[in-house]
Amino acid sequence: MKAFVLKDGPFLKSKTKASQLKLTILVALIPLVLFAWVKNGIYPYLHHNMTFQQMCTPITMIGIVVLISTLSYFLIQKLKEEKMNHYKWLDILCSSLILVLLLPIQTPIYLLVIGSIAMAILESCEPLKKYVNPIIIVALLILIGNTITNHNIYYNVYEQEIFSDQPSYQIITDGALSSYQMLVQPYGRLLDFFLGSVPGGLGVTSSCLLLIAFLYLCYKKAIKWEITITYFFTVFGMSTFIGLFSHLGYWYPIYQIMSGGFLFGAIFLATDSLSTPTTPLGRILYGFGLGILTIFFRYFIGTSGSVILSIFIMSLFTTLLDHIGAVARFHFEKSIPVFLLIWICILTLSIFIGTRYQVETKIDMYQKRESI
């Protein structure tokens, strides 16, 4: 009598594996890594008086973060006597790349080293990862460190000479409502924001590359795209409202989307699989929440890490949103109060910001012009 293997079904498995999903994210990050080097290293080196060492700064930063975080993670896994597999290698690689692409070019090396080790420790802490994305915590810590040590400057050497005013991050937080001449013109046109030739985090400025990465990730089904889409449209919609109230014009919501590392955060940070809701409705609610918080932080708190802070706060609500999303799959009516609350927040916040800042901005704008 022939013996057969006894196991539980199902006996067919999809070819999509967790490590493949991470590999897809890694592939999507590679053009951004190259862009970071070209924009902050190669291009200024070729067109300006820049040393070879300065040209290598972006790639050195990337190398330091990737190497230290990967090695530290490997050592921690060894100490914990846990096996390294493809997924874990790719996971730490992706996380370290995302982290370094977020950071200002002038982040000191010691902060990079501390941040990389901190991330390896947090990445090894499985229960924590379910509640908050380790990259968010480390990025926030480094940004705070940069602010304390006065290194929170998003200019590379080339930009420092060309743009005499504050960087885009600072501008958007100091006076989120301002004119085209104040917000866009110092850096060129909106097209420059689209292409990425404006100051910002190491690899977060090119909206064009980020949109291509997003389309690729959606095609490969590697991210929770509902979050990005809802987040995008919430911020876009609210900015449109605010812009209309303030008579700013249609460039304003586009500027909001293409500045402040919004797209990078919406695509690579907000869609982290572990710390975000699993149900489709939960993801939509999560995206709305992110949008509202981002607008709130941009106008009220004035932090340059508004996207990161929003993601950090929303990830604390993941369990709740998942539960609402799961129950609403059978009883949609139970999610209606949440949607109502969201719409009230969106409308109230948009009207409030749009009407409150209208006069102040004009005065602020003239004052700024005079000081320049």
Add this chain to the structure above:
Amino acid sequence: MGYKRSNLKKMSKDVIDYLTPKYVYIPLASGKDENVTTLVKKGDYVAIGTVLGKRKGANKVPIHSSVSGHVVGIVKKSYVTGKTVRCVKIENDEKETYLEKVPERKINEYTKEEFLETILDTGIVGLGGDGFPTYIKYNTDKKIHTLIVNAVECEPYLNADTALMLAQCEEILETVDAIMEINHIDRAIIAVSRNNTDLIHKLNNFIGTYLNIQMKIVDDVYPNGWERILVRELCHTNYKEVPLEKGIVVNNVSTIFAIYEALKYHKPMIDRVVSFTGDGLKKIYNVRVKIGTLAQDVITFLGGYQAYEEMLLVAGGPLMGTAFPTDEIVISPEINCILALSHEKEDDVLPCIRCGKCAEACPAKLSPTGIDKAYRKKNKKQLEQLEVERCIGCGLCSYVCPSNRNVRKQIALARQLLREEEV
């Protein structure tokens, strides 16, 4: 979201017969119900159609002998549920002696009472895999307005219904028409998979004769053949427990053909068409076999196995079926496929990455990650809120899981926990 079948190897749509096993082992069980009264003993002579046992309780469906010969004894054999159950072992004398010869009858001349009596006496049960007694579906005073004939057969590798329908298309249409007439049903819908072009073509040739029978095409995606999805897609309505609540009856193609044989020849439930398939078999065929035949005998008849080092033998499809350590599985009415697959080394099981693919894939709209969490916390209230009982065990959650986790098993454990606590 679902599993697209089109990437699988096409198998022959012919049906071959294997109707002369030396022994048959008629399971004294019906579905999961083993509460059966045995009516024969060792040494008894039985003919085809002799009642060997009867289910106790409300659903008294008889269990018939599928061959003529002497009862060798009551033995235990592997059954569709994965358990071993008591079976009546009969030595086949190959005389094909029937208990009684009932004259042929026109199938549309039955009254509703006669119809119900016939399908109860002949032991007709659902042949789509559930084994639910068919007479219960029709035994109602409620108006039935729609009969859905399920020819979708959405699970990968399965081909038996298609083969049967291609071979017996006219008889099946005639039976659908008769059932409609007897039960005063307004319309019938035959649901067919989009990629099943042979069947669509064949049905198009005959269906024009029957004005109240429509053919409707559904996407070739698993689990589109699930009763609930069919009712939703074809009749645009949802039901709570059974389709009859909405005046709808759903029957599988093989069940319709069994009804045809019962009405026409008063033939009891003694054989069915089973797909013997998978890369582990030398020849793959749809085979008409007697109920109680061992899968081992049919596979030997088909030429045996490929020389793989490790193999899986599955009764049912690859997503909903059960694996067996032996090929001594008795063919019961619920088995529509015997699948032999080469067994490759599996990837490691990783912790859940909360990608949500299971929730996206679930046709019952469950949230497996939430259920798993609630199960680990033994949170009965939350399990109830997450409506874990809706799971149909289609296995899509496990299929799509990129971490290689057996999500379906976790949900089954959660259901079990909920039921235990209810008790």
